[in-house]
Amino acid sequence: MHLGQQYHVDRLDWEEKKAYVRPVDVDYYTTANLSVDLKVLDVADERTEVGCQSSHGDVAVSYLATIFKKLKLDTHENVGWGKISIPQEDMHTTAYWLSLKGPLPVEKRSDLQAGLSGVANLLSAVAPLFLMCDPRDLQAVPQIKSPFSGLPTVYLYETRPGGVGSAEGLFQRHASLVKAAVDLVRECPCPGGCPSCVGPSVDESPRAKKIALELLSGLVIDAAP
Numbered sequence: 001m002h003l004g005q006q007y008h009v010d011r012l013d014w015e016e017k018k019a020y021v022r023p024v025d026v027d028y029y030t031t032a033n034l035s036v037d038l039k040v041l042d043v044a045d046e047r048t049e050v051g052c053q054s055s056h057g058d059v060a061v062s063y064l065a066t067i068f069k070k071l072k073l074d075t076h077e078n079v080g081w082g083k084i085s086i087p088q089e090d091m092h093t094t095a096y097w098l099s100l101k102g103p104l105p106v107e108k109r110s111d112l113q114a115g116l117s118g119v120a121n122l123l124s125a126v127a128p129l130f131l132m133c134d135p136r137d138l139q140a141v142p143q144i145k146s147p148f149s150g151l152p153t154v155y156l157y158e159t160r161p162g163g164v165g166s167a168e169g170l171f172q173r174h175a176s177l178v179k180a181a182v183d184l185v186r187e188c189p190c191p192g193g194c195p196s197c198v199g200p201s202v203d204e205s206p207r208a209k210k211i212a213l214e215l216l217s218g219l220v221i222d223a224a225p
Helices: 109-131 166-172 174-187 199-203 208-217
Strands: 006-013 018-024 028-049 052-072 078-083 089-100 138-143 153-158
Touching (some): 028 089, 028 138, 028 166, 028 174, 052 166, 089 166, 089 174, 109 138, 109 153, 109 174, 109 199, 109 208, 174 208
Antiparallel strands (some): 028 052, 052 078, 089 153, 138 153
């Protein structure tokens, strides 16, 4: 979309950095599914919080767009998909992350993956409100067992090379950020999860919303699930 007009990309010339487009009027938008590999390079600061360890620092991110999804403009419902073939990109940036400390209220790996994906979606939804930034300035990566911490971890990394200080800002606002995520999922009227709260993780487990709320509630003082 550009200046209120929707465009369809007919051809992408990656080498010349040109996209050939035509105007369209459709009721959907597209978003890419990224395969992301994130590695921690340096920890700037860390702190023991309720139920987790919060940190921020430098990270190396490698990401590859694998497919795109067509989502309805009004409901964000998935109505189609297609393959993407572009080169992998690498970036050095900064991130804020929280590593969950046990015991966790979930046993199945698939449920934990869905719950962590839900937590990642909730945190990335409320984070821009605290930073007054564009939602596209941050991306979330959940890891069931982080190679760095060895624990279930959710990373929020900056999409600008080198970062602009957002990661440190989230680290300083950790308690408020988690509380806002809890409020968002509690107040969402959906029965088991939707794109407005836990996101597409509901496709992986029908209990995604419940698990995400349980995981987040363990990070907030006096926050019963």
